[in-house]
Amino acid sequence: MPHVSDRGIAMPDSPIRKLVPFANKAKARGIKVFHLNIGQPDLPTPEIALDAIRSIDRKILEYSPSDGIYTLREKLAAYYHTFNIEVSADDIIITTGGSEAVTFAFMACLDPGDEIIVPEPAYANYTAFAVSAGAVIRSIPSSIETGFALPPVEDFEKLITPRTKGIMICNPNNPTGYLYTREEMNKIRDLVKKYDLFLFSDEVYREFCYTGAPYISAFHLDEIENNVILIDSVSKRYSECGIRIGALVVKNREVYDNVMKFCQARLSPPLIGQIAAEASLDVPAGYMLDNYNEYLRRRNFLIDGLNRIPGVFSPIPMGAFYTVARLPVKDADHFCKWLLSDYELEGQTIFMAPASGFYTTPGYGKDEVRIAYVLKKEDLAISLKILEEALKVYPGRTI
């Protein structure tokens, strides 16, 4: 048999995915598993989006344009304007989820061997998309002690080589929930300008900022608008991950043209998803506010509860719907597996994401987990109880 690609072999295998069989076995034993491990919102998709799908009256489900349906792009431009992001429909390319936006951004900007700097913990699939493009991610760890604030500029500068082509950030952050301050964003801007880098900015969680601190988009930064590639998705903000609609927003025409070549090769993004996404942009303000308030309540409840468990520490996430918490365990990978394979509290257990999958710096995140608050408060209460009781009897406990 011919050999498969080394590239495929180099693709990271997520520690979350490794645990899925254990979760399935627990379920097969009749145990109820609370999923704190995923970024799949449990809140309903807007009725207006479901209605748009249900009332499709086309005879043929044809290809849509490679850059996406124009009216969707127009509405997105108007949406960004409400965040003081001034772009036109012609700066927006509709993609098959935010995933494709990141992939095409890397493909269009990075050649094999090119490097990008990513503060970590970071969304694990950035590495996968970089591997696809043959690019190299150089990570800078941020620390739970500082609530995952931006690492010092000097740490970035130490990593810059002639192959450095960009910086990638996620703001508000998955997995930490950190929201970069204006000061931090200005530091990133200065680096981008000084070294003439691309700034890949994943801002899919912008609707969920809880502290009153302003959301600073990469497009709010002065004099680098031709360096910015904004990654977006409707998945999280409208609870419609399954429709696979994202966007890549770029003012640099050279980048735009390069990205479009990859878009044209794959013909078009999903038609029905675009119809749903366009409808979602007209969602009543009450829907967004209800969801916002619900996540805020859960955040407050979860973080408070985590910090009450002896030995557990969670910073207060400022945005998104995740937190990275430190547990009194040696090996969170083992603890998360143990919870699924060896533990139950009255027939129930929890599935958390070991934080090791969000770091590439050796040794980091070993005692950390990511918890997503995409469960209702009552289930978060049970989950906290399970965590507390489990830690009391877990053999690998450190303190």
Added chain:
Amino acid sequence: MPHVSDRGIAMPDSPIRKLVPFANKAKARGIKVFHLNIGQPDLPTPEIALDAIRSIDRKILEYSPSDGIYTLREKLAAYYHTFNIEVSADDIIITTGGSEAVTFAFMACLDPGDEIIVPEPAYANYTAFAVSAGAVIRSIPSSIETGFALPPVEDFEKLITPRTKGIMICNPNNPTGYLYTREEMNKIRDLVKKYDLFLFSDEVYREFCYTGAPYISAFHLDEIENNVILIDSVSKRYSECGIRIGALVVKNREVYDNVMKFCQARLSPPLIGQIAAEASLDVPAGYMLDNYNEYLRRRNFLIDGLNRIPGVFSPIPMGAFYTVARLPVKDADHFCKWLLSDYELEGQTIFMAPASGFYTTPGYGKDEVRIAYVLKKEDLAISLKILEEALKVYPGRTI
């Protein structure tokens, strides 16, 4: 500004896309343009698929599994069984269109610098997907004189190097409509076996074989089942290109596992498209037969009409819904552009695809065009008339 990727710059720019602005300008002048240039079927999407979309009663449009919805994969396995392709749901990975299936097949099997051999004319985006993967396409031209039959085995063997990893075919073929015979498929099989290659086989047009000759799938070939990667899509057979649902079918577990890493990184294929695709597999036999008969009638009418035009020659395509025809012109790229920018017959003109975009061998296809019969017979009749009259006055005519 930082430099974009050389990879993006190397992406081929399709001669069809270059003509789109000229078609748009013609339309802006009030000219009716008949689109013979695209592979977008004009026949209706099955009602059963549209109904499935309209009756979605989910509250949340969630991620689907990375390998696709299980019941869809089960139904696809049963569908393949009707073509004597014996695979299980676990051999099938649902992708975002056939495009993603080809991309992931290349990503999972080929490393930068690896080579695949492709008989041409060939679907232009294979090159784009190869560029994405850093792989190299080595082309073997087939000839309109032989109706685009498989080039001699010796021509393949001349191209084989230590970096050769696979052969890619499209059967029935886009753009030529050629259907490989059992004898030809056996020759490909022998090559694949002798040199231990991957066989990437794009079989999305299998429903449309018009001559009574059998459709030979790559999975019908003996002793190479671990070498075969079958590419499929529901786009063409159910007139639902916009839902972006394809499939990659593979028995080789190493390839399967490698492909799945790319699938997991992009999370999931489109949910609603999968629902539509699954419903489409239950389409009444009458729908498929009606479409088949309609394409058959059009094929007969179009090819007959083409060969009646002085100086024009088209082989009789055995499958799909395209033909590559030779025209009495020096430069078909120029002729196709001229038709859009300088010609009209009673306010009407035609948009054909210059065949140059389907060849990489220099000099090939210069006097050829691809014509898709995705227009109804009356429109094909007008299109033939326009072609005939245009050739009478075209300044670049050769004979």
